[in-house]
Amino acid sequence: xxxxxxxxxxxxxxxxxxxxxxxxxxxxxxxxxxxxxxxxxxxxxxxxxxxxxxxxxxxxxxxxxxxxxxxxxxxxxxxxxxxxxxxxxxxxxxxxxxxxxxxxxxxxxxxxxxxx
Amino acid sequence: xxxxxxxxxxxxxxxxxxxxxxxxxxxxxxxxxxxxxxxxxxxxxxxxxxxxxxxxxxxxxxxxxxxxxxxxxxxxxxxxxxxxxxxxxxxxxxxxxxxxxxxxxxxxxxxx
Numbered sequence: 001x002x003x004x005x006x007x008x009x010x011x012x013x014x015x016x017x018x019x020x021x022x023x024x025x026x027x028x029x030x031x032x033x034x035x036x037x038x039x040x041x042x043x044x045x046x047x048x049x050x051x052x053x054x055x056x057x058x059x060x061x062x063x064x065x066x067x068x069x070x071x072x073x074x075x076x077x078x079x080x081x082x083x084x085x086x087x088x089x090x091x092x093x094x095x096x097x098x099x100x101x102x103x104x105x106x107x108x109x110x111x112x113x114x115x116x
Numbered sequence: 117x118x119x120x121x122x123x124x125x126x127x128x129x130x131x132x133x134x135x136x137x138x139x140x141x142x143x144x145x146x147x148x149x150x151x152x153x154x155x156x157x158x159x160x161x162x163x164x165x166x167x168x169x170x171x172x173x174x175x176x177x178x179x180x181x182x183x184x185x186x187x188x189x190x191x192x193x194x195x196x197x198x199x200x201x202x203x204x205x206x207x208x209x210x211x212x213x214x215x216x217x218x219x220x221x222x223x224x225x226x227x228x
Contacts, residue, residue, distance in 0.1 A: 004158075012172055034215070034216075041221065041223075042220075042221075043204065043218045043220050043221050044159070044204070045219050049215065091156075093158045095158075104149060104161050104164045106161060106163075107151075107158035107159045107160070107208075108158050110157060110159055112156065
């Protein structure tokens with residue numbers, strides 16, 4: 001149980017285009033999902049907390065207009081990188097809180113974004 | 117804000133050796149989690165700890181929640197080549213906002 005799936009796993013896009021990444025909890029409902037960004041050989045950096053049915057909460061320094069988050073259902077959150085530029089190239093990982101409140105976070109497989 | 121210090125940053129060991137890594141916090145945590153990340157993939161949960169002093173095993177892995185609630189360690193016994201990867205500790209503080217704070221990671225390499 002507690003499987004989180006991300007799609008796509010890899011995406012290459014041209015500068016100026018927008019890219020959507022989906023995060024699904026496959027066998028449980030997740031009222032809260034989290035989006036992370038990871039640079040090579042570094043730890044995970046929390047970007048935002050996605051709450052089902054309400055606006056996402058962004059961490060300091062993360063542009064909410066650049067990284068649009070939608071959590072329309074209990075099993076799906078999406079991250080849209082708008083007007084992507086090469087500096088947005090990164091590994092994006094989503095996670096969902098498991099059934100136990102205050103407990104484990106389960107992560108998706110990650111999405112590698114490359115902006116040309 | 118809360119910070120986590122994870123050490124060592126990297127380890128290069130011989131197959132069969134035991135491994136130990138730890139994390140310390142500047143403040144009290146209510147939950148400690150240990151993850152392993154393989155290249156190009158998301159972190160996979162190894163062990164979750166919820167009580168001070170708790171000692172939990174998962175196969176060859178053992179982790180403990182420190183009595184002071186400000187530290188945790190992960191031990192891997194009899195390492196094998198597939199143990200290679202980056203290990204992260206993560207903690208959730210008393211505010212229980214749901215946000216996890218991650219350590220910097222420990223890169224483990226195992227020589228056959």
